[in-house]
Amino acid sequence: MDRRQKVTIKDVARKAGCGIATASRVLNKSGPASAEARERVEMAARELGFSFSALGRALQGGRSMTIGCLVPSLANPVFAEAVQGVQETLKGTGYQLLIASSNYDGEADNEAIATLAAKEVDGLIVTMVAPERSAALKQARQRGLPVSLMFHDPIDGFLTAHVDNFEAAREVARQFADRGHRHTAFLALRFSTSDRSRNRYAGFHAECRARDMFDPTLIELDEADANTPELLAAILAAQEGLTAIFASNDFLAIAVQKAARLMGESVPRDLSVVGFDGIEIGRLLDVPLATIETAPDAMGRQAAQTLLDMMQGRPGAQRPPLPFDFRVGATLGRPRTESRDDDQVRPRPPSVHSLKTDLKQG
Amino acid sequence: MDRRQKVTIKDVARKAGCGIATASRVLNKSGPASAEARERVEMAARELGFSFSALGRALQGGRSMTIGCLVPSLANPVFAEAVQGVQETLKGTGYQLLIASSNYDGEADNEAIATLAAKEVDGLIVTMVAPERSAALKQARQRGLPVSLMFHDPIDGFLTAHVDNFEAAREVARQFADRGHRHTAFLALRFSTSDRSRNRYAGFHAECRARDMFDPTLIELDEADANTPELLAAILAAQEGLTAIFASNDFLAIAVQKAARLMGESVPRDLSVVGFDGIEIGRLLDVPLATIETAPDAMGRQAAQTLLDMMQGRPGAQRPPLPFDFRVGATLGRPRTESRDDDQVRPRPPSVHSLKTDLKQG
DNA sequence: ATCACTTGTGGAAACGTTTCCAATTCGACT
DNA sequence: AGTCGAATTGGAAACGTTTCCACAAGTGAT
Structure with a gap:
């Protein structure tokens, strides 16, 4: 029963009454063989239910x-x-x-x-x-x-x-700026293990500066789980004046929506949210998610x-970045208290960097 | 540059000035070796950056x-x-x-x-x-x-x-029945390629019968894509009297919600929806999805x-099915036109089976 | 009848391991 | 000094392939 009996090309050769080399040539159509030998080998292979071992092949072929x-x-x-x-x-x-x-x-x-x-x-x-x-x-x-x-x-x-994570993030900042947002946050998961996330933050940060917005607050979560929305609600409640959040992925963005709901705030009236990735489900939401749409596949x-x-020996050069699209959903709007055209340079509030959420370990 | 130079145990043995067998024993700690030999082999392996080839091992070890x-x-x-x-x-x-x-x-x-x-x-x-x-x-x-x-x-x-797909689906039917639904539909994707889906339908169907509901209408989609909601809206519009839909997975269930929105109907007031799988995002939705929660991991x-x-030679027996949970979301409610207690047996309307949506091929 | 080919064929090496087994060394004991 | 056993050691086979190469047999031409 349990005997794992392998059929090797040797068995085929024996049954066909020929050498291993001939059997190999026939089965691989890789060399000459008489019609008669071909016939016998193929028959033997069929009867034995032979199939090549990729292992042997790999070892020999490199x-x-x-x-x-x-x-x-x-x-x-x-x-x-x-x-x-x-x-x-x-x-x-x-x-x-x-x-x-x-x-x-x-x-x-x-x-x-x-x-x-x-x-x-x-x-x-x-x-x-x-x-x-x-x-x-x-x-x-x-x-x-x-x-x-x-x-x-x-x-x-x-x-x-x-x-181009940097560029994509700049685009988000631009969209925020165009609608009059000045006080924003960047929400990321496991910031330290993802250069993508860091680059998005960098791009977002750079464009915010260029647009004379406040430096975005960096909110970092260690882990996402079932009660992420509650956690987020607590964090957001402590932020004053925040009108827009850029989440480093769509899942987080959806969690932000939920958090806003928990706080009794409305998206996008009280808070605008933009995600990243463009997962399919974002489209289907009641309030379709605004996001940077990418194509992981x-x-x-x-x-x-x-x-x-x-x-195949064709080295090839670095290809340009794949395109992304800003998907205009329904989670992005104008801030409620429009900034009153007082364009004089205001001091930026200290940006809360790396607001680590070790509530759990603590 | 391109030379893929492999370091084999043979190289290690040569450099250490010993036989292959000894090198193997040392590196695998699988047999006796003098302290001195051990030293030399380990040194050689380190200097050469040797690592075993899983291929050779697999071939030899079976x-x-x-x-x-x-x-x-x-x-x-x-x-x-x-x-x-x-x-x-x-x-x-x-x-x-x-x-x-x-x-x-x-x-x-x-x-x-x-x-x-x-x-x-x-x-x-x-x-x-x-x-x-x-x-x-x-x-x-x-x-x-x-x-x-x-x-x-x-x-x-x-x-x-x-x-237990059959049982889980019965539970859904029970939940529908308890709230007074009688006219339901089962929505599936690629019905023919999934025994899971078929068993869910069977269980749902069986319990509907047992509860004296109408046979559920079977709605089958060939493919899910961006315009699935539109397609669904068209199909649902043609169904009269339908008050509840059991979707074979959460993604479809969310698409149904979107479809309802397109039709100007409200979930769960005009239409109840229950999904299957219990994906995380379902929880975060504005209207949290009612679903059968399973644990794919x-x-x-x-x-x-x-x-x-x-x-390891321990055959083991078939384990009982993993548990599922009916997650009470907010997409399941009572039908708007409560069935007026006329419990006399009504003829069932012909159930539209396999309403294939080959609108696209057609 | 010999030669030079072509065609078909199978032995054997090689790929990188592990492991059996026989051979060697060495100290210790009689 | 000679014998014995234990501790090390390395040669070689085996795992399943592919392929080089040499050999046999057949063919047509000289």
Whole structure:
């Protein structure tokens, strides 16, 4: 019962009464063989239910036809969709995907890369905490492993499929400014483990300055869970004069809406909210979410295509960032108390940076 | 540059001036070695940056330490979360996940299974269109490959991690009945490729009958995309007297809410909606979604654990279904025109089965 | 009948491991 | 000094492929 009996090409050859080499040639159509031999080998293979072992092939051929993929988490639909995009592009190429996830842990990132490399993957598609500082990734590249990045902004020496987070965030600031918002906040999750988030903040911050708005307050959450809205409500209640929030992803943006509801405030009358990513569900909401719409699956497809090119020896250059769209939802409006045209330079209030929410650990 | 120079144990042995066997023993701590030899080998390995090739190991040891996983799509958060759960359970066991997705295509299912088997995975965790009819899966099992199912209701000869779809759907019907609904519909996506969906319909249908409600109308969509709400609105407009809809997943349920809004109807005053799955975002909605709450990650964890048990020779028995919860949201209410207690048996209206929406192909 | 080809064929090496087993060394005991 | 056992050690086989190469057999031309 439990005996895992493998049928090898040796068995086929024996049954067909020929040498291994001949069987291999027939089954791979890779060399000459008499009609009669072909017939016998094919028959034998069919009867035995033979199929090649990718292991033996990989060992001998030096190519495993496997691609390693590392993402922070599949529970985040953005990454899940990207991986799906990778799968689509790989479909039909014969490559399989070995997937690891690090749960946003830089240490786990390194281990995962090492493990994937040990499995002799032919290439790596990666989103990690800090690719530019990963020893394991560096070593993999030194060994000649092609690496393609996803989501990360361009890093020296790497090719990446990305959107211009800085620019996109500036766009959000512009939209806020155009509607008269001056006092805003940037809401992020796990700021320290995401260069994307940091770049969005940087862009948002820069444009706010350029538009003579207050520096945005930085609100950082450690974790998102069921009571995130309550937590947010508490934090927001402590902020005075805030009229608009830019959330680093759509999930957070939706949580902000919920928080506003809990506080008895109305979106966008009392508070404007803009998200990032453009997940499908945002559209379906009662009050459709204003957001930066990106295409994670396209990101995955591009990263995969880049990798395929590298593996075929066509190095390719860094592609321009993928386009994003500002989706005008219904969560963005004018602030209730319009700024009264007193354009004289006012002192900026001290910006509350890194308002860490360690209420839980405390 | 491009030279992929592998450091093998042979290189280590040569540099350490000893035999391969000794090097192997030292590096694996699997046998005796003099302190001096140990020292030299470890030094050599470090200097060369040696790491084992999982390929050679797998070939020799007969175990690849890789597990194959097949799901319909990672773009569906339910499956993505389940895979995440699998990853969590596998973390620390040394097993890696080779992931394939079929895009709900039964043919692709078979190919994927065959490919995974060819890669010599040590076990299979699978959600597919029709496991009971898959030739490839059958063959894999005959070869002694342990197989663990996710999401599927129990099938003879397989172990599966699941929720009781039939019972859960009955619960929905009960909730409808308790509030006085009699004329309901069941909304599904790709009915033909999902036994889960079919079982939910069956349970819903059965309980509707038991409660003397009308047979639920079956509404089936081929695909969900951006204009699903419009499509739904058109379909719903044609249904008379409908007071409640059971959607086969939360995404569809949210689309129904949007459709109702498009039609100028109010949820739950004019139409009650209940979903299935219990995705996190449903909670955050303006009108929190009533739904059957399941735990996809727990499903993944259980499936993985079952597989680990099988691989360790502990066969284990089919576990009971994982619990589900009826989440009382705000999308479920009493129908506007309360059924006037005329309990005489009324003829049921012909139920519109398989109202296929091939508006697009047509 | 010999030669030079073409065609078909199978032995064997190589890929990177692990592990069995025989051989070597060494100290200790008779 | 000679024998014995324990502790180390390394050669070689095996895992399932592919492919190089040499060999056999057949074919047509000289």
